[in-house]
Amino acid sequence: MQPKKDTFPGGLITGLPVFFSYLPIAITFGLLARGAELDMVQTISFSALVFAGASQFVALNLLNLGAGFPEIIITTFLVNLRHLLMSASVFTKIEKPRWTPILGFGVTDESFAIAGTRPGKLTVPYLFGLQLIGYLGWVGGTALGYITGDFLPDILRAGMGFALYALFIALLAPPANKSRKILTVALVAGAINWGFSLLGLTQAGVRIVLGIIGGALTGSFLDPEGRGLR
Amino acid sequence: MNFYFLILGMALVTYLPRVLPFLALDLEKIPPGIKIFLGYTPYAAMGALIFPGIWQSIPESLPAVIAGGIITTIISLGARNLVLSIIGGVLTATLILML
Structure with a gap:
Protein backbone atom coordinates (compact mmCIF):
# COMPACT_ATOMS: atom_id res chain seq x y z
CA MET A 1 0.00 0.00 0.00
CA GLN A 2 1.96 3.00 -1.25
CA PRO A 3 0.07 6.26 -1.76
CA LYS A 4 1.08 7.58 -5.14
CA LYS A 5 1.15 11.24 -4.26
CA ASP A 6 4.31 12.38 -2.60
CA THR A 7 2.34 14.63 -0.30
CA PHE A 8 2.35 15.35 3.41
CA PRO A 9 -0.64 13.00 4.06
CA GLY A 10 1.10 10.37 1.92
CA GLY A 11 4.11 10.64 4.22
CA LEU A 12 1.93 10.35 7.30
CA ILE A 13 0.28 7.19 5.94
CA THR A 14 3.51 5.48 4.87
CA GLY A 15 4.89 6.37 8.31
CA LEU A 16 2.13 4.54 10.21
CA PRO A 17 4.16 1.32 10.55
CA VAL A 18 6.92 3.40 12.13
CA PHE A 19 4.39 4.94 14.52
CA PHE A 20 3.10 1.54 15.58
CA SER A 21 6.50 -0.04 15.97
CA TYR A 22 7.80 2.95 17.99
CA LEU A 23 4.89 2.99 20.43
CA PRO A 24 5.76 -0.12 22.46
CA ILE A 25 9.47 0.73 22.50
CA ALA A 26 8.76 4.31 23.57
CA ILE A 27 6.37 3.09 26.27
CA THR A 28 9.16 0.86 27.54
CA PHE A 29 11.52 3.84 27.54
CA GLY A 30 9.03 5.90 29.56
CA LEU A 31 8.72 3.05 32.03
CA LEU A 32 12.46 2.55 32.42
CA ALA A 33 13.12 6.29 32.72
CA ARG A 34 10.66 6.42 35.57
CA GLY A 35 12.46 3.47 37.12
CA ALA A 36 15.75 5.39 36.76
CA GLU A 37 14.13 8.21 38.76
CA LEU A 38 13.85 10.79 36.02
CA ASP A 39 10.91 13.13 36.43
CA MET A 40 8.22 13.42 33.79
CA VAL A 41 9.51 16.62 32.15
CA GLN A 42 13.02 15.17 31.94
CA THR A 43 11.72 11.93 30.45
CA ILE A 44 9.60 13.64 27.79
CA SER A 45 12.34 16.20 26.96
CA PHE A 46 14.71 13.29 26.51
CA SER A 47 12.57 11.77 23.76
CA ALA A 48 11.49 15.11 22.30
CA LEU A 49 15.00 16.59 22.00
CA VAL A 50 17.20 13.55 21.40
CA PHE A 51 14.74 11.40 19.36
CA ALA A 52 17.10 8.43 19.11
CA GLY A 53 15.85 5.14 20.49
CA ALA A 54 19.02 3.11 20.85
CA SER A 55 21.08 5.91 22.41
CA GLN A 56 18.35 6.74 24.89
CA PHE A 57 18.26 3.18 26.18
CA VAL A 58 22.05 3.07 26.29
CA ALA A 59 22.05 6.35 28.25
CA LEU A 60 19.60 5.00 30.83
CA ASN A 61 21.68 1.88 31.16
CA LEU A 62 24.87 3.92 31.67
CA LEU A 63 23.11 6.20 34.16
CA ASN A 64 22.07 3.16 36.16
CA LEU A 65 25.69 1.95 36.05
CA GLY A 66 26.80 5.30 37.43
CA ALA A 67 28.58 6.56 34.29
CA GLY A 68 29.44 10.25 33.94
CA PHE A 69 27.75 12.62 31.50
CA PRO A 70 30.79 12.97 29.17
CA GLU A 71 31.05 9.19 28.80
CA ILE A 72 27.36 8.94 27.98
CA ILE A 73 27.58 11.76 25.43
CA ILE A 74 30.61 10.21 23.68
CA THR A 75 28.85 6.84 23.54
CA THR A 76 25.77 8.52 22.07
CA PHE A 77 27.93 10.12 19.40
CA LEU A 78 29.38 6.75 18.40
CA VAL A 79 25.98 5.05 18.42
CA ASN A 80 24.62 7.74 16.10
CA LEU A 81 27.48 8.07 13.63
CA ARG A 82 25.59 5.81 11.21
CA HIS A 83 23.12 8.65 10.67
CA LEU A 84 25.86 10.54 8.79
CA LEU A 85 25.60 7.90 6.06
CA MET A 86 21.81 7.72 6.23
CA SER A 87 21.37 11.49 5.98
CA ALA A 88 23.78 11.63 3.05
CA SER A 89 21.79 8.85 1.37
CA VAL A 90 18.44 10.59 1.91
CA PHE A 91 19.97 13.81 0.65
CA THR A 92 20.73 12.25 -2.75
CA LYS A 93 17.03 11.35 -3.15
CA ILE A 94 15.39 14.61 -2.19
CA GLU A 95 13.99 16.91 -4.86
CA LYS A 96 14.73 20.32 -3.45
CA PRO A 97 16.92 20.13 -0.38
CA ARG A 98 15.16 22.74 1.72
CA TRP A 99 14.11 22.80 5.35
CA THR A 100 17.24 20.83 6.02
CA PRO A 101 17.58 21.65 9.73
CA ILE A 102 14.17 20.07 10.37
CA LEU A 103 14.48 17.17 7.92
CA GLY A 104 17.90 16.33 9.35
CA PHE A 105 16.47 16.14 12.85
CA GLY A 106 13.91 13.56 11.75
CA VAL A 107 16.34 11.05 10.22
CA THR A 108 16.03 7.79 12.15
CA ASP A 109 16.84 4.19 11.22
CA GLU A 110 13.17 3.54 10.59
CA SER A 111 12.15 6.66 8.64
CA PHE A 112 15.35 6.20 6.66
CA ALA A 113 14.57 2.55 5.97
CA ILE A 114 11.25 3.63 4.43
CA ALA A 115 12.49 6.76 2.63
CA GLY A 116 15.71 5.13 1.42
CA THR A 117 14.03 2.11 -0.16
CA ARG A 118 11.24 4.12 -1.79
CA PRO A 119 11.86 4.23 -5.54
CA GLY A 120 12.50 7.59 -7.17
CA LYS A 121 12.86 11.03 -5.69
CA LEU A 122 11.46 12.16 -2.35
CA THR A 123 9.58 15.37 -1.77
CA VAL A 124 9.97 17.60 1.27
CA PRO A 125 6.29 17.35 2.42
CA TYR A 126 6.33 13.55 2.07
CA LEU A 127 9.53 13.20 4.08
CA PHE A 128 8.25 15.62 6.70
CA GLY A 129 5.00 13.65 7.12
CA LEU A 130 6.91 10.38 7.37
CA GLN A 131 9.20 11.78 10.06
CA LEU A 132 6.46 13.60 11.98
CA ILE A 133 4.27 10.54 12.50
CA GLY A 134 7.25 8.60 13.85
CA TYR A 135 8.15 11.51 16.12
CA LEU A 136 4.62 11.63 17.52
CA GLY A 137 4.72 7.90 18.21
CA TRP A 138 8.07 8.23 19.95
CA VAL A 139 7.28 11.24 22.14
CA GLY A 140 3.65 10.19 22.74
CA GLY A 141 4.67 6.65 23.63
CA THR A 142 7.29 7.93 26.05
CA ALA A 143 4.71 10.06 27.87
CA LEU A 144 2.24 7.16 27.85
CA GLY A 145 4.81 4.79 29.30
CA TYR A 146 5.76 7.24 32.03
CA ILE A 147 2.20 8.09 33.02
CA THR A 148 0.44 4.76 32.79
CA GLY A 149 3.32 2.70 34.12
CA ASP A 150 3.23 -1.01 33.56
CA PHE A 151 -0.24 -1.56 32.19
CA LEU A 152 1.20 -3.84 29.50
CA PRO A 153 1.40 -7.50 30.47
CA ASP A 154 5.04 -8.69 30.62
CA ILE A 155 4.55 -11.29 27.92
CA LEU A 156 3.22 -8.75 25.40
CA ARG A 157 6.02 -6.33 26.23
CA ALA A 158 8.59 -9.06 25.60
CA GLY A 159 7.00 -9.89 22.24
CA MET A 160 7.01 -6.23 21.27
CA GLY A 161 10.78 -6.10 21.61
CA PHE A 162 10.59 -7.73 18.22
CA ALA A 163 8.57 -4.93 16.55
CA LEU A 164 11.46 -2.85 15.20
CA TYR A 165 13.16 -5.93 13.78
CA ALA A 166 9.89 -6.96 12.15
CA LEU A 167 9.81 -3.51 10.50
CA PHE A 168 13.37 -3.90 9.17
CA ILE A 169 12.68 -7.43 7.91
CA ALA A 170 9.43 -6.39 6.21
CA LEU A 171 11.23 -3.52 4.46
CA LEU A 172 14.23 -5.59 3.41
CA ALA A 173 12.59 -8.87 2.32
CA PRO A 174 10.77 -7.69 -0.84
CA PRO A 175 13.73 -5.87 -2.49
CA ALA A 176 16.15 -8.60 -1.35
CA ASN A 177 13.85 -11.21 -2.87
CA LYS A 178 13.95 -9.40 -6.21
CA MET B 1 25.27 18.33 37.49
CA ASN B 2 21.98 19.40 36.00
CA PHE B 3 20.32 16.55 34.13
CA TYR B 4 19.44 18.85 31.25
CA PHE B 5 23.15 19.20 30.38
CA LEU B 6 23.07 15.51 29.58
CA ILE B 7 19.91 15.79 27.47
CA LEU B 8 21.25 18.81 25.54
CA GLY B 9 24.65 17.17 25.04
CA MET B 10 23.03 14.03 23.72
CA ALA B 11 20.67 16.05 21.54
CA LEU B 12 23.64 17.87 19.99
CA VAL B 13 25.73 14.77 19.18
CA THR B 14 22.62 13.08 17.79
CA TYR B 15 21.59 16.05 15.68
CA LEU B 16 24.99 16.86 14.15
CA PRO B 17 25.50 13.60 12.20
CA ARG B 18 21.91 13.85 10.98
CA VAL B 19 22.08 17.40 9.67
CA LEU B 20 25.71 17.82 8.53
CA PRO B 21 25.35 15.90 5.26
CA PHE B 22 22.34 18.04 4.32
CA LEU B 23 24.31 21.23 4.96
CA ALA B 24 27.69 20.17 3.64
CA LEU B 25 26.85 18.24 0.47
CA ASP B 26 26.13 19.69 -2.92
CA LEU B 27 23.90 17.28 -4.82
CA GLU B 28 25.25 18.25 -8.25
CA LYS B 29 28.80 17.61 -7.18
CA ILE B 30 28.42 14.12 -5.72
CA PRO B 31 30.34 11.67 -7.98
CA PRO B 32 28.19 8.84 -9.47
CA GLY B 33 30.20 6.21 -7.60
CA ILE B 34 29.35 7.81 -4.27
CA LYS B 35 25.69 8.00 -5.29
CA ILE B 36 25.65 4.26 -5.91
CA PHE B 37 27.35 3.68 -2.56
CA LEU B 38 24.70 5.83 -0.87
CA GLY B 39 21.97 4.06 -2.86
CA TYR B 40 23.02 0.72 -1.37
CA THR B 41 23.35 2.26 2.10
CA PRO B 42 19.70 1.61 3.14
CA TYR B 43 19.99 -2.11 2.45
CA ALA B 44 23.37 -2.33 4.15
CA ALA B 45 21.97 -0.39 7.10
CA MET B 46 19.05 -2.79 7.50
CA GLY B 47 21.37 -5.80 7.34
CA ALA B 48 23.65 -4.31 9.99
CA LEU B 49 20.71 -3.26 12.16
CA ILE B 50 19.11 -6.73 11.98
CA PHE B 51 22.25 -8.81 12.64
CA PRO B 52 23.22 -9.58 15.34
CA GLY B 53 20.82 -7.35 17.34
CA ILE B 54 17.77 -9.43 16.44
CA TRP B 55 19.02 -12.37 18.50
CA GLN B 56 18.78 -10.21 21.62
CA SER B 57 15.40 -8.67 20.76
CA ILE B 58 13.60 -11.23 22.93
CA PRO B 59 16.26 -12.39 25.39
CA GLU B 60 13.91 -15.01 26.86
CA SER B 61 13.41 -17.04 23.72
CA LEU B 62 15.43 -17.57 20.55
CA PRO B 63 12.69 -19.75 18.96
CA ALA B 64 10.27 -16.82 19.33
CA VAL B 65 12.70 -14.58 17.41
CA ILE B 66 13.22 -17.14 14.65
CA ALA B 67 9.50 -17.87 14.25
CA GLY B 68 8.70 -14.14 14.27
CA GLY B 69 11.36 -13.53 11.62
CA ILE B 70 10.08 -16.28 9.34
CA ILE B 71 6.44 -15.18 9.59
CA THR B 72 7.37 -11.51 9.03
CA THR B 73 9.33 -12.49 5.90
CA ILE B 74 6.49 -14.62 4.52
CA ILE B 75 3.82 -11.96 5.08
CA SER B 76 5.99 -9.16 3.69
CA LEU B 77 6.66 -11.13 0.50
CA GLY B 78 3.05 -12.23 0.10
CA ALA B 79 0.91 -9.35 1.32
CA ARG B 80 3.35 -6.46 0.75
CA ASN B 81 1.87 -4.68 3.74
CA LEU B 82 4.18 -3.33 6.43
CA VAL B 83 1.67 -3.07 9.26
CA LEU B 84 0.34 -6.59 8.65
CA SER B 85 3.88 -7.96 8.52
CA ILE B 86 4.84 -6.33 11.81
CA ILE B 87 1.66 -7.40 13.60
CA GLY B 88 2.04 -10.95 12.26
CA GLY B 89 5.67 -11.13 13.38
CA VAL B 90 5.06 -9.71 16.85
CA LEU B 91 1.99 -11.91 17.44
CA THR B 92 3.89 -15.02 16.35
CA ALA B 93 6.81 -14.19 18.65
CA THR B 94 4.39 -13.52 21.54
CA LEU B 95 2.50 -16.79 20.93
CA ILE B 96 5.76 -18.78 21.00
CA LEU B 97 6.69 -17.01 24.24
CA MET B 98 3.37 -18.13 25.75
CA LEU B 99 3.93 -21.80 24.95
Whole structure:
Protein backbone atom coordinates (compact mmCIF):
# COMPACT_ATOMS: atom_id res chain seq x y z
CA MET A 1 0.00 0.00 0.00
CA GLN A 2 1.96 3.00 -1.25
CA PRO A 3 0.07 6.26 -1.76
CA LYS A 4 1.08 7.58 -5.14
CA LYS A 5 1.15 11.24 -4.26
CA ASP A 6 4.31 12.38 -2.60
CA THR A 7 2.34 14.63 -0.30
CA PHE A 8 2.35 15.35 3.41
CA PRO A 9 -0.64 13.00 4.06
CA GLY A 10 1.10 10.37 1.92
CA GLY A 11 4.11 10.64 4.22
CA LEU A 12 1.93 10.35 7.30
CA ILE A 13 0.28 7.19 5.94
CA THR A 14 3.51 5.48 4.87
CA GLY A 15 4.89 6.37 8.31
CA LEU A 16 2.13 4.54 10.21
CA PRO A 17 4.16 1.32 10.55
CA VAL A 18 6.92 3.40 12.13
CA PHE A 19 4.39 4.94 14.52
CA PHE A 20 3.10 1.54 15.58
CA SER A 21 6.50 -0.04 15.97
CA TYR A 22 7.80 2.95 17.99
CA LEU A 23 4.89 2.99 20.43
CA PRO A 24 5.76 -0.12 22.46
CA ILE A 25 9.47 0.73 22.50
CA ALA A 26 8.76 4.31 23.57
CA ILE A 27 6.37 3.09 26.27
CA THR A 28 9.16 0.86 27.54
CA PHE A 29 11.52 3.84 27.54
CA GLY A 30 9.03 5.90 29.56
CA LEU A 31 8.72 3.05 32.03
CA LEU A 32 12.46 2.55 32.42
CA ALA A 33 13.12 6.29 32.72
CA ARG A 34 10.66 6.42 35.57
CA GLY A 35 12.46 3.47 37.12
CA ALA A 36 15.75 5.39 36.76
CA GLU A 37 14.13 8.21 38.76
CA LEU A 38 13.85 10.79 36.02
CA ASP A 39 10.91 13.13 36.43
CA MET A 40 8.22 13.42 33.79
CA VAL A 41 9.51 16.62 32.15
CA GLN A 42 13.02 15.17 31.94
CA THR A 43 11.72 11.93 30.45
CA ILE A 44 9.60 13.64 27.79
CA SER A 45 12.34 16.20 26.96
CA PHE A 46 14.71 13.29 26.51
CA SER A 47 12.57 11.77 23.76
CA ALA A 48 11.49 15.11 22.30
CA LEU A 49 15.00 16.59 22.00
CA VAL A 50 17.20 13.55 21.40
CA PHE A 51 14.74 11.40 19.36
CA ALA A 52 17.10 8.43 19.11
CA GLY A 53 15.85 5.14 20.49
CA ALA A 54 19.02 3.11 20.85
CA SER A 55 21.08 5.91 22.41
CA GLN A 56 18.35 6.74 24.89
CA PHE A 57 18.26 3.18 26.18
CA VAL A 58 22.05 3.07 26.29
CA ALA A 59 22.05 6.35 28.25
CA LEU A 60 19.60 5.00 30.83
CA ASN A 61 21.68 1.88 31.16
CA LEU A 62 24.87 3.92 31.67
CA LEU A 63 23.11 6.20 34.16
CA ASN A 64 22.07 3.16 36.16
CA LEU A 65 25.69 1.95 36.05
CA GLY A 66 26.80 5.30 37.43
CA ALA A 67 28.58 6.56 34.29
CA GLY A 68 29.44 10.25 33.94
CA PHE A 69 27.75 12.62 31.50
CA PRO A 70 30.79 12.97 29.17
CA GLU A 71 31.05 9.19 28.80
CA ILE A 72 27.36 8.94 27.98
CA ILE A 73 27.58 11.76 25.43
CA ILE A 74 30.61 10.21 23.68
CA THR A 75 28.85 6.84 23.54
CA THR A 76 25.77 8.52 22.07
CA PHE A 77 27.93 10.12 19.40
CA LEU A 78 29.38 6.75 18.40
CA VAL A 79 25.98 5.05 18.42
CA ASN A 80 24.62 7.74 16.10
CA LEU A 81 27.48 8.07 13.63
CA ARG A 82 25.59 5.81 11.21
CA HIS A 83 23.12 8.65 10.67
CA LEU A 84 25.86 10.54 8.79
CA LEU A 85 25.60 7.90 6.06
CA MET A 86 21.81 7.72 6.23
CA SER A 87 21.37 11.49 5.98
CA ALA A 88 23.78 11.63 3.05
CA SER A 89 21.79 8.85 1.37
CA VAL A 90 18.44 10.59 1.91
CA PHE A 91 19.97 13.81 0.65
CA THR A 92 20.73 12.25 -2.75
CA LYS A 93 17.03 11.35 -3.15
CA ILE A 94 15.39 14.61 -2.19
CA GLU A 95 13.99 16.91 -4.86
CA LYS A 96 14.73 20.32 -3.45
CA PRO A 97 16.92 20.13 -0.38
CA ARG A 98 15.16 22.74 1.72
CA TRP A 99 14.11 22.80 5.35
CA THR A 100 17.24 20.83 6.02
CA PRO A 101 17.58 21.65 9.73
CA ILE A 102 14.17 20.07 10.37
CA LEU A 103 14.48 17.17 7.92
CA GLY A 104 17.90 16.33 9.35
CA PHE A 105 16.47 16.14 12.85
CA GLY A 106 13.91 13.56 11.75
CA VAL A 107 16.34 11.05 10.22
CA THR A 108 16.03 7.79 12.15
CA ASP A 109 16.84 4.19 11.22
CA GLU A 110 13.17 3.54 10.59
CA SER A 111 12.15 6.66 8.64
CA PHE A 112 15.35 6.20 6.66
CA ALA A 113 14.57 2.55 5.97
CA ILE A 114 11.25 3.63 4.43
CA ALA A 115 12.49 6.76 2.63
CA GLY A 116 15.71 5.13 1.42
CA THR A 117 14.03 2.11 -0.16
CA ARG A 118 11.24 4.12 -1.79
CA PRO A 119 11.86 4.23 -5.54
CA GLY A 120 12.50 7.59 -7.17
CA LYS A 121 12.86 11.03 -5.69
CA LEU A 122 11.46 12.16 -2.35
CA THR A 123 9.58 15.37 -1.77
CA VAL A 124 9.97 17.60 1.27
CA PRO A 125 6.29 17.35 2.42
CA TYR A 126 6.33 13.55 2.07
CA LEU A 127 9.53 13.20 4.08
CA PHE A 128 8.25 15.62 6.70
CA GLY A 129 5.00 13.65 7.12
CA LEU A 130 6.91 10.38 7.37
CA GLN A 131 9.20 11.78 10.06
CA LEU A 132 6.46 13.60 11.98
CA ILE A 133 4.27 10.54 12.50
CA GLY A 134 7.25 8.60 13.85
CA TYR A 135 8.15 11.51 16.12
CA LEU A 136 4.62 11.63 17.52
CA GLY A 137 4.72 7.90 18.21
CA TRP A 138 8.07 8.23 19.95
CA VAL A 139 7.28 11.24 22.14
CA GLY A 140 3.65 10.19 22.74
CA GLY A 141 4.67 6.65 23.63
CA THR A 142 7.29 7.93 26.05
CA ALA A 143 4.71 10.06 27.87
CA LEU A 144 2.24 7.16 27.85
CA GLY A 145 4.81 4.79 29.30
CA TYR A 146 5.76 7.24 32.03
CA ILE A 147 2.20 8.09 33.02
CA THR A 148 0.44 4.76 32.79
CA GLY A 149 3.32 2.70 34.12
CA ASP A 150 3.23 -1.01 33.56
CA PHE A 151 -0.24 -1.56 32.19
CA LEU A 152 1.20 -3.84 29.50
CA PRO A 153 1.40 -7.50 30.47
CA ASP A 154 5.04 -8.69 30.62
CA ILE A 155 4.55 -11.29 27.92
CA LEU A 156 3.22 -8.75 25.40
CA ARG A 157 6.02 -6.33 26.23
CA ALA A 158 8.59 -9.06 25.60
CA GLY A 159 7.00 -9.89 22.24
CA MET A 160 7.01 -6.23 21.27
CA GLY A 161 10.78 -6.10 21.61
CA PHE A 162 10.59 -7.73 18.22
CA ALA A 163 8.57 -4.93 16.55
CA LEU A 164 11.46 -2.85 15.20
CA TYR A 165 13.16 -5.93 13.78
CA ALA A 166 9.89 -6.96 12.15
CA LEU A 167 9.81 -3.51 10.50
CA PHE A 168 13.37 -3.90 9.17
CA ILE A 169 12.68 -7.43 7.91
CA ALA A 170 9.43 -6.39 6.21
CA LEU A 171 11.23 -3.52 4.46
CA LEU A 172 14.23 -5.59 3.41
CA ALA A 173 12.59 -8.87 2.32
CA PRO A 174 10.77 -7.69 -0.84
CA PRO A 175 13.73 -5.87 -2.49
CA ALA A 176 16.15 -8.60 -1.35
CA ASN A 177 13.85 -11.21 -2.87
CA LYS A 178 13.95 -9.40 -6.21
CA SER A 179 17.63 -8.50 -6.34
CA ARG A 180 20.44 -10.85 -5.38
CA LYS A 181 22.76 -7.82 -5.14
CA ILE A 182 20.58 -6.18 -2.50
CA LEU A 183 20.40 -9.45 -0.57
CA THR A 184 24.19 -9.78 -0.72
CA VAL A 185 24.71 -6.18 0.43
CA ALA A 186 22.45 -6.69 3.46
CA LEU A 187 24.01 -10.04 4.37
CA VAL A 188 27.57 -8.70 4.07
CA ALA A 189 26.69 -5.72 6.30
CA GLY A 190 25.06 -7.99 8.86
CA ALA A 191 27.96 -10.45 8.76
CA ILE A 192 30.49 -7.65 9.36
CA ASN A 193 28.54 -6.28 12.34
CA TRP A 194 28.01 -9.77 13.73
CA GLY A 195 31.63 -10.78 13.13
CA PHE A 196 33.02 -7.76 14.99
CA SER A 197 30.58 -8.45 17.78
CA LEU A 198 31.86 -12.04 18.07
CA LEU A 199 35.42 -10.70 18.06
CA GLY A 200 34.53 -8.69 21.13
CA LEU A 201 34.10 -5.16 19.70
CA THR A 202 31.45 -3.97 22.14
CA GLN A 203 30.77 -0.52 20.66
CA ALA A 204 27.63 -1.32 18.66
CA GLY A 205 27.71 2.14 17.04
CA VAL A 206 31.15 1.52 15.55
CA ARG A 207 30.26 -2.01 14.42
CA ILE A 208 27.11 -0.82 12.67
CA VAL A 209 29.00 1.91 10.82
CA LEU A 210 31.64 -0.62 9.69
CA GLY A 211 28.87 -2.99 8.57
CA ILE A 212 27.08 -0.29 6.57
CA ILE A 213 30.29 0.85 4.87
CA GLY A 214 31.32 -2.73 4.06
CA GLY A 215 27.87 -3.61 2.74
CA ALA A 216 27.46 -0.49 0.60
CA LEU A 217 31.02 -0.90 -0.78
CA THR A 218 30.09 -4.46 -1.74
CA GLY A 219 27.08 -3.00 -3.59
CA SER A 220 29.29 -0.50 -5.45
CA PHE A 221 31.69 -3.32 -6.35
CA LEU A 222 29.02 -5.77 -7.57
CA ASP A 223 27.05 -3.11 -9.39
CA PRO A 224 29.33 -0.27 -10.52
CA GLU A 225 26.66 1.11 -12.85
CA GLY A 226 23.99 1.18 -10.15
CA ARG A 227 21.54 -0.86 -12.27
CA GLY A 228 20.19 -2.77 -9.28
CA LEU A 229 19.02 0.49 -7.72
CA ARG A 230 16.77 1.72 -10.51
CA MET B 1 25.27 18.33 37.49
CA ASN B 2 21.98 19.40 36.00
CA PHE B 3 20.32 16.55 34.13
CA TYR B 4 19.44 18.85 31.25
CA PHE B 5 23.15 19.20 30.38
CA LEU B 6 23.07 15.51 29.58
CA ILE B 7 19.91 15.79 27.47
CA LEU B 8 21.25 18.81 25.54
CA GLY B 9 24.65 17.17 25.04
CA MET B 10 23.03 14.03 23.72
CA ALA B 11 20.67 16.05 21.54
CA LEU B 12 23.64 17.87 19.99
CA VAL B 13 25.73 14.77 19.18
CA THR B 14 22.62 13.08 17.79
CA TYR B 15 21.59 16.05 15.68
CA LEU B 16 24.99 16.86 14.15
CA PRO B 17 25.50 13.60 12.20
CA ARG B 18 21.91 13.85 10.98
CA VAL B 19 22.08 17.40 9.67
CA LEU B 20 25.71 17.82 8.53
CA PRO B 21 25.35 15.90 5.26
CA PHE B 22 22.34 18.04 4.32
CA LEU B 23 24.31 21.23 4.96
CA ALA B 24 27.69 20.17 3.64
CA LEU B 25 26.85 18.24 0.47
CA ASP B 26 26.13 19.69 -2.92
CA LEU B 27 23.90 17.28 -4.82
CA GLU B 28 25.25 18.25 -8.25
CA LYS B 29 28.80 17.61 -7.18
CA ILE B 30 28.42 14.12 -5.72
CA PRO B 31 30.34 11.67 -7.98
CA PRO B 32 28.19 8.84 -9.47
CA GLY B 33 30.20 6.21 -7.60
CA ILE B 34 29.35 7.81 -4.27
CA LYS B 35 25.69 8.00 -5.29
CA ILE B 36 25.65 4.26 -5.91
CA PHE B 37 27.35 3.68 -2.56
CA LEU B 38 24.70 5.83 -0.87
CA GLY B 39 21.97 4.06 -2.86
CA TYR B 40 23.02 0.72 -1.37
CA THR B 41 23.35 2.26 2.10
CA PRO B 42 19.70 1.61 3.14
CA TYR B 43 19.99 -2.11 2.45
CA ALA B 44 23.37 -2.33 4.15
CA ALA B 45 21.97 -0.39 7.10
CA MET B 46 19.05 -2.79 7.50
CA GLY B 47 21.37 -5.80 7.34
CA ALA B 48 23.65 -4.31 9.99
CA LEU B 49 20.71 -3.26 12.16
CA ILE B 50 19.11 -6.73 11.98
CA PHE B 51 22.25 -8.81 12.64
CA PRO B 52 23.22 -9.58 15.34
CA GLY B 53 20.82 -7.35 17.34
CA ILE B 54 17.77 -9.43 16.44
CA TRP B 55 19.02 -12.37 18.50
CA GLN B 56 18.78 -10.21 21.62
CA SER B 57 15.40 -8.67 20.76
CA ILE B 58 13.60 -11.23 22.93
CA PRO B 59 16.26 -12.39 25.39
CA GLU B 60 13.91 -15.01 26.86
CA SER B 61 13.41 -17.04 23.72
CA LEU B 62 15.43 -17.57 20.55
CA PRO B 63 12.69 -19.75 18.96
CA ALA B 64 10.27 -16.82 19.33
CA VAL B 65 12.70 -14.58 17.41
CA ILE B 66 13.22 -17.14 14.65
CA ALA B 67 9.50 -17.87 14.25
CA GLY B 68 8.70 -14.14 14.27
CA GLY B 69 11.36 -13.53 11.62
CA ILE B 70 10.08 -16.28 9.34
CA ILE B 71 6.44 -15.18 9.59
CA THR B 72 7.37 -11.51 9.03
CA THR B 73 9.33 -12.49 5.90
CA ILE B 74 6.49 -14.62 4.52
CA ILE B 75 3.82 -11.96 5.08
CA SER B 76 5.99 -9.16 3.69
CA LEU B 77 6.66 -11.13 0.50
CA GLY B 78 3.05 -12.23 0.10
CA ALA B 79 0.91 -9.35 1.32
CA ARG B 80 3.35 -6.46 0.75
CA ASN B 81 1.87 -4.68 3.74
CA LEU B 82 4.18 -3.33 6.43
CA VAL B 83 1.67 -3.07 9.26
CA LEU B 84 0.34 -6.59 8.65
CA SER B 85 3.88 -7.96 8.52
CA ILE B 86 4.84 -6.33 11.81
CA ILE B 87 1.66 -7.40 13.60
CA GLY B 88 2.04 -10.95 12.26
CA GLY B 89 5.67 -11.13 13.38
CA VAL B 90 5.06 -9.71 16.85
CA LEU B 91 1.99 -11.91 17.44
CA THR B 92 3.89 -15.02 16.35
CA ALA B 93 6.81 -14.19 18.65
CA THR B 94 4.39 -13.52 21.54
CA LEU B 95 2.50 -16.79 20.93
CA ILE B 96 5.76 -18.78 21.00
CA LEU B 97 6.69 -17.01 24.24
CA MET B 98 3.37 -18.13 25.75
CA LEU B 99 3.93 -21.80 24.95
